[in-house]
Every structure is written in C-alpha cells, then in structure tokens.
Amino acid sequence: xxxxxxxxxxxxxxxxxxxxxxxxxxxxxxxxxxxxxxxxxxxxxxxxxxxxxxxxxxxxxxxxxxxxxxxxxxxxxxxxxxxxxxxxxxxxxxxxxxxxxxxxxxxxxxxxxxxxxxxxxxxxxxxxxxxxxxxxxxxxxxxxxxxxxxxxxxxxxxxxxxxxxxxxxxxxxxxxxxxxxxxxxxxxxxxxxxxxxxxxxxxxxxxxxxxxxxxxxxxxxxxxxxxxxxxxxxxxxxxxxxxxxxxxxxxxxxxxxxxxxxxxxxxxxxxxxxxxxxxxxxxxxxxxxx
Amino acid sequence: xxxxxxxxxxxxxxxxxxxxxxxxxxxxxxxxxxxxxxxxxxxxxxxxxxxxxxxxxxxxxxxxxxxxxxxxxxxxxxxxxxxxxxxxxxxxxxxxxxxxxxxxxxxxxxxxxxxxxxxxxxxxxxxxxxxxxxxxxxxxxxxxxxxxxxxxxxxxxxxxxxxxxxxxxxxxxxxxxxxxxxxxxxxxxxxxxxxxxxxxxxxxxxxxxxxxxxxxxxxxxxxxxxxxxxxxxxxxxxxxxxxxxxxxxxxxxxxxxxxxxxxxxxxxxxxxxxxxxxxxxxxxxxxxxxxxxxxxxxxxxxxxxxxxxxxxxxxxxxxxxxxxxxxxxxxxxxxxxxxxxxxxxxxxxxxxxxx
Numbered sequence: 210x211x212x213x214x215x216x217x218x219x220x221x222x223x224x225x226x227x228x229x230x231x232x233x234x235x236x237x238x239x240x241x242x243x244x245x246x247x248x249x250x251x252x253x254x255x256x257x258x259x260x261x262x263x264x265x266x267x268x269x270x271x272x273x274x275x276x277x278x279x280x281x282x283x284x285x286x287x288x289x290x291x292x293x294x295x296x297x298x299x300x301x302x303x304x305x306x307x308x309x310x311x312x313x314x315x316x317x318x319x320x321x322x323x324x325x326x327x328x329x330x331x332x333x334x335x336x337x338x339x340x341x342x343x344x345x346x347x348x349x350x351x352x353x354x355x356x357x358x359x360x361x362x363x364x365x366x367x368x369x370x371x372x373x374x375x376x377x378x379x380x381x382x383x384x385x386x387x388x389x390x391x392x393x394x395x396x397x398x399x400x401x402x403x404x405x406x407x408x409x410x411x412x413x414x415x416x417x418x419x420x421x422x423x424x425x426x427x428x429x430x431x432x433x434x435x436x437x438x439x440x441x442x443x444x445x446x447x448x449x450x451x452x453x454x455x456x457x458x459x460x461x462x463x464x465x466x467x468x469x470x471x472x473x474x475x476x477x478x479x480x481x482x483x484x485x486x487x488x489x490x491x492x493x494x495x496x497x498x499x
Numbered sequence: 500x501x502x503x504x505x506x507x508x509x510x511x512x513x514x515x516x517x518x519x520x521x522x523x524x525x526x527x528x529x530x531x532x533x534x535x536x537x538x539x540x541x542x543x544x545x546x547x548x549x550x551x552x553x554x555x556x557x558x559x560x561x562x563x564x565x566x567x568x569x570x571x572x573x574x575x576x577x578x579x580x581x582x583x584x585x586x587x588x589x590x591x592x593x594x595x596x597x598x599x600x601x602x603x604x605x606x607x608x609x610x611x612x613x614x615x616x617x618x619x620x621x622x623x624x625x626x627x628x629x630x631x632x633x634x635x636x637x638x639x640x641x642x643x644x645x646x647x648x649x650x651x652x653x654x655x656x657x658x659x660x661x662x663x664x665x666x667x668x669x670x671x672x673x674x675x676x677x678x679x680x681x682x683x684x685x686x687x688x689x690x691x692x693x694x695x696x697x698x699x700x701x702x703x704x705x706x707x708x709x710x711x712x713x714x715x716x717x718x719x720x721x722x723x724x725x726x727x728x729x730x731x732x733x734x735x736x737x738x739x740x741x742x743x744x745x746x747x748x749x750x751x752x753x754x755x756x757x758x759x760x761x762x763x764x765x766x767x768x769x770x771x772x773x774x775x776x777x778x779x780x781x782x783x784x785x786x787x788x789x790x791x792x793x794x795x796x797x798x799x800x801x802x803x804x805x806x807x808x809x810x811x812x813x814x815x816x817x818x819x820x821x822x823x824x825x826x827x828x829x830x831x832x833x834x835x836x837x838x839x840x841x842x843x844x845x846x847x848x849x850x851x852x853x854x
Contacts, residue, residue: 397584
C-alpha cells in the first residue's frame with residue numbers, strides 16, 4: 210500500500226516534465242549521439258562514408274599539426290575575447306549601474322543592441338567598417354593619419370574585435386546582476402573609512418562582483434570557442450577556427466566523420482575547460498559567498 | 500564652543516526641500532539623536548555631515564574646521580549604516596582593519612587596535628569569521644567596531660538597530676550607549692524610533708518636514724513638547740481640541756466639549772482655541788464618584804507590566820495606561836472615573852500650520 214502511494218507521488222513530476230524531456234532528448238541528445246556515432250565512421254574520397262568503428266578521425270585531428278593550429282587559434286581567440294570582455298564589460302556594467310534614468314535605459318539598450326541584430330548582418334557591418342577600403346581605413350587615410358590601410362579584416366585582431374562586440378552584453382548582464390546585489394552603503398562605508406574612490410572600486414566593489422565576472426567569462430568563453438558566423442565572415446578562407454573547420458569538412462570536403470570528430474573534440478575541450486574553471490571558482494569563493 | 504555645528508543647513512532636490520535651515524550644535528562627547536518620521540530629512544542631514552550629500556546652503560563645522568567642501572574620505576567620521584554595510588568578502592578582522600590600513604597604520608599597530616576594538620564589542624573570538632557567518636547583533640557590533648577603530652571625531656549611527664529583533668535591540672541600546680560613554684566619541688544617531696532616541700541620547704532633536712522642531716533633553720521634550728507634532732511623535736498622547744474660557748494668573752480654564760478642565764499656562768501666551776495634550780500615564784482610573792470625569796471602559800489590553808485602556812468619556816475617547824499592581828483592574832463595559840493632576844496637562848497653541 211505504502212509502495213503504491215509512493216510510486217503515485219513520484220509519477221506526476223515525471224509526467225509533467227515529459228514534454229520538455231522528450232523535446233530535449235529528440236532535438237538535442239539524439240543529434241549529439243548521432244554526431245558521436247558518425248565520428249567513429251571512416252571516409253573514402255570515392256566511396257563516401259564507410260560504416261564501422263575506428264578512432265581514425267580522432268587520430269588524424271590529434272596528430273595533424275594543421276588541426277593543432279586551428280584548436281590553438283580557437284582557444285587563443287576565446288581567451289583574448291574573454292579577457293577583453295571582462296576588462297571592458299566590468300567597468301561598463303559599473304558605470305551603467307551608477308547611471309540614472311533615462312540614460313541608464315538608453316545605454317542598456319545600446320549595450321544589448323547587438324543581440325537584437327542577426328549575427329550575419331552585424332558581422333557584415335563590421336566587414337564594411339574595418340575592411341581595407343572600409344569606413345575606418347578611408348577615414349584615417351583621408352585624415353592623413355596613415356598611408357596604407359590598416360589590415361584588420363581577415364586577421365585575428367579583426368575577429369577578436371567583432372567577437373568582443375557581440376559577446377560583451379553577456380558579460381555586462383552577468384556583472385550587472387552581481388551589482389544589483391551590492392549594498393550601496395558598502396561603498397559609502399569604504400569612503401567614510403578613508404579609502405579613495407579608486408580604492409573602494411578595487412578593494413570593495415570588484416571583489417564582490419567577481420562571481421559575476423567569472424560566470425560572465427564562462428559564457429563568453431564557451432560562446433567564442435563555438436562561434437561560427439563571425440570568424441567565417443571576418444576570418445575569411447584562411448583564418449580557420451574549429452567551428453569553421455568542422456563546417457568545411459562537412460560541406461566542402463564532404464568528410465562528415467572527420468567534421469563530427471572535430472565537433473566532438475571541441476565539445477569535450479569546452480566541457481573540460483569550463484568544468485575545471487567552475488571548480489576553481491567555487492573553491493575560491495565558497496567561504497565568503499553562497 | 501561646540502564641537503560639531505550645523506549652520507543653516509539646506510538641501511533641495513529641484514523644488515523639493517528635504518532639509519530646511521537646520522541649526523544644531525553638539526558638544527564634544529555628546530550623544531544627540533535626530534528623530535523624526537521617514538522623509539523628515541534626518542537621513543539627508545546625516546548624509547551631509549558624512550559628506551555623501553552636498554548641502555545646497557549652509558555649513559558643517561567639526562572642531563572649528565569647515566568641513567562643508569571636504570570629501571567624505573577625508574572627514575574622519577565613523578559611520579554605522581542601517582544595513583551594516585560590512586564588506587562581505589573580508590573576515591571580521593579585515594573589515595575592522597580596513598580603515599586603519601587606509602590610514603597607513605603599521606601592521607603590528609593595526610593588529611593590536613583591531614583586537615582591542617573587537618574586545619570592546621565582545622567579538623574577539625570572531626575575528627576570522629566572515630560576516631555571513633554572524634548573527635544580526637554580531638554584525639551590528641562589527642560595524643560599530645569598524646567605525647570606532649579609526650578613532651573618529653564624530654560617530655554617525657544611521658538607524659543602526661532597526662534591523663534587529665526587539666529583544667536584541669534593547670540589549671544593543673544599552674551596550675551601544677555604554678560603549679559610547681566609554682570611548683567618549685561625539686555621536687549623532689538617526690532614528691524614527693522615539694523610545695530608542697530617548698533611551699540612548701543626551702539630547703533629542705526632533706525633525707519634521709525638513710525642519711528641526713525641538714531640541715532638548717529626552718525628558719524635557721517628552722514632558723514639555725513645544726508643538727502638536729512633538730507631543731504626538733514622542734510617545735502616545737490624548738489630543739483634545741478646546742477653548743480657553745477663563746484665566747487666573749498662571750492658570751487657565753479650558754472648555755472641551757461638555758467638560759471644563761484646568762491647566763497651567765507657563766508663559767501666559769495661551770489664548771483662544773487650543774490643543775490639550777494629556778499623556779495616557781498621567782490619567783488615573785478611579786471609582787466613578789472619585790473621578791473628575793466619568794467614563795466607560797471600551798477595551799483593555801494587557802501588556803505585562805501595565806494595562807492600556809480605551810475609555811469613552813464626555814470629552815472623547817481617552818487612552819489610559821495603568822501600572823499592573825497585581826490587583827484586578829477595571830473590565831470592559833465597566834463605569835469608571837478618570838482623574839489627573841493639573842501638572843500632567845499640556846496646553847498647546849492650535850497652530851493653523853505646524854511643520
């Protein structure tokens with residue numbers, strides 16, 4: 210009797226979450242599992258995909274220096290974008306936090322703006338802006354400041370600039386959320402104890418919003434590492450990152466198993482980095498915040 | 500010469516005047532409360548003393564030095580905030596040490612003074628705890644230690660006890676007062692709680708609508724309120740409208756409804772329409788025959804050490820408190836008499852505009 214009622218009590222939660230669970234299983238887990246299986250197949254240039262189970266694709270990625278370069282570049286860009294977003298986004302969020310309406314809402318909209326525009330359109334806009342005969346170079350040459358156009362498009366720098374612009378809202382929002390929890394009197398307390406405004410920021414505000422900065426960093430890092438449209442358009446044919454490489458294997462070489470292996474490796478690398486990072490943060494901040 | 504002086508302090512936000520011409524002198528070592536309802540300008544006044552708000556007009560003078568244009572970080576004022584505003588990412592000792600660090604005090608000296616101050620607030624065993632591991636009362640004491648360790652010229656307390664439970668609040672009132680007397684720091688307390696202000700301070704400064712209404716020792720302000728607002732805000736009172744009908748030297752007769760009662764007129768200024776204020780504890784319940792007025796008990800509430808009655812009388816509903824003497828008291832519906840001494844009656848001019 211007791212067992213039946215216990216089972217009855219357990220059933221409704223499962224039933225209620227079933228639709229979402231099915232959606233998740235069908236639309237996310239299934240393709241992921243299929244990609245994983247695909248990555249163990251092999252490929253022949255004339256015969257196409259050959260069924261079977263081998264690590265040949267993984268071996269290729271792990272041993273080929275070309276892929277090393279692609280992976281290193283991807284994580285290099287991710288790291289640079291994350292650091293820049295943290296350095297720019299944290300003060301940005303703080304300034305926004307201190308602003309009054311209507312300026313606050315206006316600037317909030319400006320910061321969130323990039324998220325409202327299609328990533329392709331926005332990136333093409335950057336191409337127009339930083340291209341060799343783009344607005345920026347034309348203006349600088351016209352002003353007589355430079356003779357040769359500064360090469361930004363199809364460079365790592367160009368990709369990083371555009372990605373920072375795209376991803377900084379995530380950092381700002383994350384830090385903003387931490388700032389909301391900050392007691393405004395804490396800053397006054399610091400000032401009254403003789404600290405300068407800068408010291409108050411460094412010693413009192415920043416440490417308290419650090420969890421926000423760190424979680425924002427996680428989001429920015431993960432999104433940069435898997436970013437596709439921006440590096441594809443601004444990086445051009447030669448500046449490859451992992452996502453564009455996988456895309457090329459799928460659609461140009463038609464080597465789906467290799468593309469799948471690259472995708473799986475990116476996922477694994479991302480998960481390892483993020484999980485490690487999270488562990489370190491939790492350890493560091495467990496005592497003061499919870 | 501007084502130690503802290505506010506001279507004609509005014510703060511306007513657009514058309515709204517938050518603080519209107521506040522003049523206050525505080526002696527060295529004195530404990531003064533700024534008391535008033537929310538929105539009366541007491542916190543804005545405190546913020547101007549602290550240097551977080553710039554006065555529209557007027558000056559803040561501490562120990563003879565004009566501090567009006569001095570930055571908050573240079574004023575050397577200790578503040579205890581309503582929310583405590585402890586630094587949550589630092590242990591207690593680091594919180595307390597922060598102000599000394601800013602003053603470039605040597606490490607050994609810092610350590611010594613931090614422990615000394617933590618001992619003063621009985622928290623010496625909690626130095627390595629983080630604020631979130633402490634109770635409300637303990638956080639309060641950390642905040643006090645952090646403000647006192649820098650040996651401030653002036654200590655500002657912004658509603659420091661309002662976040663505490665009633666029982667702890669009473670204990671903290673006593674402790675705060677004894678610590679203040681021990682270290683002798685000139686202290687300004689901002690509060691809306693009249694009992695807190697009266698129990699802790701040497702003088703209370705009652706504020707209403709941006710202005711200082713009355714400044715005086717707690718007993719004087721309570722017993723001799725200068726206007727309706729003060730008599731109403733400091734403790735409970737029965738306010739009755741009346742008219743002066745006769746005058747005899749220092750005494751006047753005031754007609755209230757059907758009844759007439761006597762009152763003292765100290766400076767001879769009372770005439771015409773007046774307000775009469777009688778504190779509930781100045782009224783006594785008697786047998787109907789012995790009372791100057793007769794009435795009927797509507798409700799009674801037992802509060803442990805005393806009873807509170809609401810009595811219907813010819814001059815209106817009166818609040819009466821009686822000590823719990825252990826004898827059975829008048830019950831609801833019972834006919835009673837009410838008596839009082841002429842010294843317990845305050846007559847206030849019926850101002851057209853007060854505040």
